Amino acid sequence: MSIAALSTQGLDKRFGSLVVASDINLVIPHGVRYALIGPNGAGKTTLINLITGMLRPDAGKILLGDADITAFKPDARVKRGLVRTFQINALFPHLNALEAVTLAVCERRGVAGEWWKPLRAHADAVEEAYGILASLMLAADCYRLTRELAYGQQRLLEIALALATRPKVLLLDEPAAGVPREESAELFAAIAGLSQDITVLFIEHDMDLVFRFASRIIVMVGGRILVEGTPQEIAGDARVREVYLGGDAP
Amino acid sequence: MGTRWHPIEYAFWASTLLPFLLFPNHLVLASQIAITALFALSLDLILGYAGIVSLGHAAFFGLGAYTAGIISKYGYGEPLIGLLVGPAVAGLAGYASSFIIARFRHLTLIMITMGLGFLLLEAANSAEWLTGGSDGLQGIRIGPILGRLRFDLWGYTAYAYSLTVLFLVFLVARRLINSPFGLALTGIRENPMRMPAIGAPSRSHIRTIYTISAIVAGIAGTVLAQTTSTVSLGVLDFQRSAEVVIILVLGGAGRLYGGLVGAIIFMVARDQFSGIAPQYWYFWIGALLVTVVMLLPNGILGGLAALTASWRGKAS
Numbered sequence: 065m066s067i068a069a070l071s072t073q074g075l076d077k078r079f080g081s082l083v084v085a086s087d088i089n090l091v092i093p094h095g096v097r098y099a100l101i102g103p104n105g106a107g108k109t110t111l112i113n114l115i116t117g118m119l120r121p122d123a124g125k126i127l128l129g130d131a132d133i134t135a136f137k138p139d140a141r142v143k144r145g146l147v148r149t150f151q152i153n154a155l156f157p158h159l160n161a162l163e164a165v166t167l168a169v170c171e172r173r174g175v176a177g178e179w180w181k182p183l184r185a186h187a188d189a190v191e192e193a194y195g196i197l198a199s200l201m202l203a204a205d206c207y208r209l210t211r212e213l214a215y216g217q218q219r220l221l222e223i224a225l226a227l228a229t230r231p232k233v234l235l236l237d238e239p240a241a242g243v244p245r246e247e248s249a250e251l252f253a254a255i256a257g258l259s260q261d262i263t264v265l266f267i268e269h270d271m272d273l274v275f276r277f278a279s280r281i282i283v284m285v286g287g288r289i290l291v292e293g294t295p296q297e298i299a300g301d302a303r304v305r306e307v308y309l310g311g312d313a314p
Numbered sequence: 315m316g317t318r319w320h321p322i323e324y325a326f327w328a329s330t331l332l333p334f335l336l337f338p339n340h341l342v343l344a345s346q347i348a349i350t351a352l353f354a355l356s357l358d359l360i361l362g363y364a365g366i367v368s369l370g371h372a373a374f375f376g377l378g379a380y381t382a383g384i385i386s387k388y389g390y391g392e393p394l395i396g397l398l399v400g401p402a403v404a405g406l407a408g409y410a411s412s413f414i415i416a417r418f419r420h421l422t423l424i425m426i427t428m429g430l431g432f433l434l435l436e437a438a439n440s441a442e443w444l445t446g447g448s449d450g451l452q453g454i455r456i457g458p459i460l461g462r463l464r465f466d467l468w469g470y471t472a473y474a475y476s477l478t479v480l481f482l483v484f485l486v487a488r489r490l491i492n493s494p495f496g497l498a499l500t501g502i503r504e505n506p507m508r509m510p511a512i513g514a515p516s517r518s519h520i521r522t523i524y525t526i527s528a529i530v531a532g533i534a535g536t537v538l539a540q541t542t543s544t545v546s547l548g549v550l551d552f553q554r555s556a557e558v559v560i561i562l563v564l565g566g567a568g569r570l571y572g573g574l575v576g577a578i579i580f581m582v583a584r585d586q587f588s589g590i591a592p593q594y595w596y597f598w599i600g601a602l603l604v605t606v607v608m609l610l611p612n613g614i615l616g617g618l619a620a621l622t623a624s625w626r627g628k629a630s
Contacts (some may be wrong), residue, residue, distance in 0.1 A: 092318070142513030154511065156504035159497075167501050168512040169493040176514065176520065179495035182317050186494060229513050 330341020354573025566613025
């Protein structure tokens, strides 16, 4: 293993006196499935916001591969392969699923600024988008407006949009949030089926899913990383049990 | 993603030729409608597609009009030259202001565009040496098109010219809307917060479309100056900025034809109502606006589309 896919060094963020991230040091190797867990308010989404550039850290560094991306804007990070999804659907309500994913494909290919060429001229972009939707079982509904899709399908579309950018590192913020339990396993099966070239870090509250689909787990509490390890190590960790699993675990 | 022409579109454009046959006494009005439609089309590109609200779009209309008028005083009265220079000046101003525009949304944007409009209006008002101030621009000399086609009193040339320009710009706009860029604009309108997360440089997209929109507004202003041989401060007026929003909302924003249909309805209504009671005609526009917005939130075209969709649904 050479360089980590994603790493952070001493990330700090506070809002006034509230510390939301404190001395976050992560080293995430290529191709690993990471789960990020912790009680509500532990700073999990904040960490994703920091890593993807939606928030600026007060101190610390973020590296993608060996490149320091701390000063990059969110869209520039996406261009380099650092991509996220959102806990609350952030979609394009009046675009159909195929249009939305085609848009993301066009942006990745750098052709979305072309206003003199018809979209037809980029039929391969549309095909690629269709392929992504098909891989997430959305092909049959690809002409339906996003807002008319079932909630679970919208969650899948979130992931489809992220995949269209060809991520190297994919950060999934509660991908199964709001999805009925029986469907969320399906959704995670789709995530597990992603190419092994993609490094995945997901936030999830359902411990069954976490232990089934993560090869490593990071536990956050109060803006700090409490412990990191394999599922077995985390399951056997007394501190984790105390602050998290023993408390308000679902 | 259909780019093919609908039969209704052919019918619409064919019917724009009817005034030559049916209303030869109203060609001046028809020309004004075409110019207003072009102006509304320019607003549709930013408001209807990218969701960028402006209450100061007359700035670019006025820049086009003043530029075309002023250069005609100095011997560049050939309309096609004006048609290059006027929109170019408007486009430059649009590009310069787009750096501010791209950073804001909603109410802030309304205030900024309105403020920029006021700035330009008062600048034109005080620069009497250049614009003639409140007396209007004097000494405009518009030549015949290509040295041959003179603008006549009856408005034959004016309407033919305005309509041709409108149609050509419409073709470009239609192409733009059906391009990957058009899709990106819709993405900005639908969810500007998500765009960076799919790697989209939204601000650069906004700068591009704002500049294009300013150019189109400049074309509309240029054609008005050329077909009427007058330019007054009215071209920069707040009322013009507000009216074009009304026109677009009436017709239906984000539909390319909305501004065109809105312009026809608004201008014909103004012509008719102001004949009855000139000082009160805004009463009827107010009534029309409230009714349409309450009953048809997507404008008249949006209402028609919903109607045909439900009719088709029943038929099948």
